[in-house]
Amino acid sequence: MSLELLRKLANSMMPLPDHEWEALAACWHPVQFKRKEVITVAGEVEKYLYFVNAGVQRLFCLEGDKEATLLFTYTGSFSGIMDSFQLQQPTSAYLEALTASDMLRMSYADFDRLTLQYPTIERWVRLGTVAALSGLLERHKELLSFTAEQKFRKLLTRSPHVLQLIPHKYLASYLGIDPATFSKLLSTVKL
Amino acid sequence: MSLELLRKLANSMMPLPDHEWEALAACWHPVQFKRKEVITVAGEVEKYLYFVNAGVQRLFCLEGDKEATLLFTYTGSFSGIMDSFQLQQPTSAYLEALTASDMLRMSYADFDRLTLQYPTIERWVRLGTVAALSGLLERHKELLSFTAEQKFRKLLTRSPHVLQLIPHKYLASYLGIDPATFSKLLSTVKL
DNA sequence: ATAAAATGTTGATCTGCACCAAGATTTTCT
DNA sequence: AGAAAATCTTGGTGCAGATCAACATTTTAT
Structure with a gap:
């Protein structure tokens, strides 16, 4: 143990x-x-x-x-x-x-x-x-005032590793956005 | 004292x-x-x-x-x-x-x-x-999953007294919605 | 009591993002 | 390794709710 x-x-x-x-x-x-x-x-x-x-x-x-x-x-x-x-x-x-x-x-x-x-x-x-x-x-404040893109960016900078660790649909749910929106944001940032 | x-x-x-x-x-x-x-x-x-x-x-x-x-x-x-x-x-x-x-x-x-x-x-x-x-x-959960109207209704049922106590623009900010939207929701409920 | 400041209302736009759907890709299980 | 399940991508569409603006009402301060 x-x-x-x-x-x-x-x-x-x-x-x-x-x-x-x-x-x-x-x-x-x-x-x-x-x-x-x-x-x-x-x-x-x-x-x-x-x-x-x-x-x-x-x-x-x-x-x-x-x-x-x-x-x-x-x-x-x-x-x-x-x-x-x-x-x-x-x-x-x-x-x-x-x-x-x-x-x-x-x-x-x-x-x-x-x-x-x-x-x-x-x-x-x-x-x-x-x-x-x-x-x-801290997260509550973000939910109250951030757009989908701002929440997404904050997640990327604060905990980039979770992208490989956790299915994106759960990350989207954590941010309070649609999984499809998450995917679209991801593609804009990858360029 | x-x-x-x-x-x-x-x-x-x-x-x-x-x-x-x-x-x-x-x-x-x-x-x-x-x-x-x-x-x-x-x-x-x-x-x-x-x-x-x-x-x-x-x-x-x-x-x-x-x-x-x-x-x-x-x-x-x-x-x-x-x-x-x-x-x-x-x-x-x-x-x-x-x-x-x-x-x-x-x-x-x-x-x-x-x-x-x-x-x-x-x-x-x-x-x-x-x-x-x-x-x-509990509130976090609501921010993640409720629409403006759902958050508004929940506030009304849980703490109706705050309507007289606190300027509505702060209540709107608390719910994460626009003051104008708050006012419109209020008028639909008053009928 | 009165002026000034703050707050609330209402209608007319505009847009970010949810929703839908179908196909591509990845992961999991045996 | 191969089949099945889960997840991701991407385009199209619609609408909830933000934004703008002008006016009405209430509250505060002197």
């Missing part, structure tokens, strides 16, 4: 005393998902916090017959439906594996115990959550 | 032992803003967490020549630029008073000390932040 990536991340953010790290590490359990497999279904309460050892995942909602993609998670990042997990309330989102995924996960009971027992961990979770909020606010 | 509203809110969410409440209460200081006064400017680090005793405030960004309104805060809610405050990083947003505002505020130094000293408070801040994240995700 590989905790290397997670340990590296933890150390870079907040070095923990050895015994706290032990307690934390003991709560993670490996789990695998196949490509296209749905990890969490709308209506459920998110049972786990995930850490991605390998693969790409997508968080999305169904609105009528359309999907709205909220975010992607990647190798080396946390995953799961964070608000549903922390508040233990039903979610209206789906989490699915876009590629075969190798993940670690922690149950809510363990998470709750750790945060109550170790103030450092509680604090670290808070700051991680704020960072997520900050990123979402 | 009126801590009534704040105390009521705190008790409803998480009753604190008396001495913790004392420590918390001692950190708040009253402050007033005039209508249209800018409370925090883009580029700054948010110095304070606010609690609104009276008034309405608006959080927005400038993108080119347009404003994108991210959220409103009201009597009885917290205010401030939460991510900038908690992370002590510069913000790209502005906070302004839409009406004359009567607020309480707490410095970051006090906030930091309280969260380190009292695990209950640290935890409560985390859960408040998650709740904010949850609400923002």
